[in-house]
Amino acid sequence: MWVRGRVRGWRRGWQERSRLERIDLYSRLTVSVMPWLFTLSWDLVPFGTDIRHAPLPLALGSAVLLVGLAQCVLSNRNVQPSYTHYLGISDFPPRRLLAPLVLMLLGLGLLAVLVGVDGVTGDGLLLMTTNAPMPFVITQVLLVPVRAFLVRSLALTALTTGLLAAVGVRDGTLAGVVLTTLFGCLLVLVSVRPSAWSLSVMWQAEEARNLQARLAVAEERLRFGRDMHDVLGRNLAVIALKSELAVELAQRGKPAAVDQMVEVMRIARTSQQEVRDVVRGYREADLRTELLGAQSVLRAAGIECEVAGDGGDALPAPVQSALGWVVREAATNVLRHGDPRQCTIRLRTSADAVVLDVANDGAPRADAAPTGAPPGSGLAGLRERLDVLDGALYGALETDSAGNGWFRLTATVPLPGTRPVRPAFRSAPAPLEETR
Incomplete structure (x- = not known):
């Protein structure tokens, strides 16, 4: 035995x-x-x-x-x-x-x-x-x-x-x-x-x-964190703004506060569905949907938004997805930083590349730029998405003689079959080139 x-x-x-x-x-x-x-x-x-x-x-x-x-x-x-x-x-x-x-x-x-x-x-x-x-x-x-x-x-x-x-x-x-x-x-x-x-x-x-x-697991964690930031960032910013507006309206006894809270509820439910999509790993940003969504959200926050271009329907799916994330992050930054009144989003497609340009007049004055603010991870995530397509991301602060600033974010992605051009990236919103 x-x-x-x-x-x-x-x-x-x-x-x-x-x-x-x-x-x-x-x-x-x-x-x-x-x-x-x-x-x-x-x-x-x-x-x-x-x-x-x-x-x-x-x-x-x-x-x-x-x-x-x-x-x-x-x-x-x-x-x-x-x-x-x-x-x-x-x-x-x-x-x-x-x-x-x-x-x-x-x-x-x-x-x-x-x-x-x-x-x-x-x-x-x-x-x-x-x-x-x-x-x-x-x-x-x-x-x-x-x-x-x-x-x-x-x-x-x-x-x-x-x-x-x-x-x-x-x-x-x-x-x-x-x-x-x-x-x-x-x-x-x-x-x-x-x-x-x-x-x-x-x-x-x-x-x-x-x-x-282990690297695959770490990369998946980074992807998940990046997607969560990109998905929730803009919606949470809108929810915060509309909640503040609803509180002010309610304190004044105006019934419009109910409409604002209804909009907050709608955005929260949309965020829930987007989070579920991210968790399942199925979500891809659609460029036309993101353009319309950014215009709707910015206008709901009291910012006049103009969208110009063909919507990118003819672009390859990976390019549309990457630029869709750029639109979402740019709209989030417009809501969070500065006090903009106008925003323009332009999409230009040529034989070699597609260029997305997002500009707003909410950039702070050069002498009033905040110091010591913790860096965000949104632009870093956009760089990662664009790097896969050999794309580039620019940030520039343009000021006039009165010191009023426009901040412009430009994403360039070469189209398949063309030779990629990889210019150096200039980070935003750190001090950048100024033109007068």
Whole structure:
């Protein structure tokens, strides 16, 4: 029952992992199994025929095997920090290499003693020589660059060859030691390093997808906030003005206050529907509707508004939508800033571009411009909408000799198929160019 429960737990844990997490686990398990596989095969096989069956050679061969198994244990302990080091998550503690290095040198020393007493010969010697540094090399290949690993492999080969040559290994057998030691190091390099590299690339791709998803969420939040500002800004300004007017009329006992509150109720209901459209993500500003709506709202607020142009019915839908938002934001600013009496909205379409011009006489005097006012987000939102279409937004304050000001907001959008011209944007209503 206990074994069955453990198996079910492992299976459930495996199924709960993502595909990338399964590949990660598979790669780490493979690297962990490799030293055990090599040690239990290359160090055990020589006991059959190549190790002399005498007490001392058998004892030395068993000692080499035990040292190799101890190296496997330490190698498995170092797999996780080695991978995290390779992936750049954390640094590998250098002190963890001390014990594996000592065991590797001890294994090579025992192997040299075994050869010195003529305890192992032939292929068995080559197999044991190949496996002696293997668990240590598996960790090293993830900790250093490839060039450094190759240099260390050559140094390890020289150490092993010199040690065995000192105890009497000669000729073809010594050449075989050189080849098998290099083979073992290169085998680890071509099997472990590409696996870790592939895993690193997959994790980076996963992080890029996560970042892309977070950016998409942030962009959607910005879009939603911009749309809410553009949708509610003008209507709330009109509601505030009409509510103030209704209060004044009610205080004077005039019945016209009821008409103003009826208009406030109508605008509030329209705002509710527009908010629902924004939440659903279906709302697009219609240029003709926005032009008529701006004219109606401004006239309702006591501002004479003139709309000139063809209404933009022949313009592409994205251009109409962007300019519709410009009309809405411009009307909102007319209601909120200054004390305008007149406003003109002109739409001009040429073969290359469409130009929307909104001007009002409510701009403050140059010597009476407010200071320290918090910047709004409406014009910034318009810039974002126009940037998508390679459009531009201008703001200019024009004054006459008496100091009376007209503020003019101009949006230019190149039509599809024309080369976009991107003039510099001059922000409004900060101090701008003045003409007299």
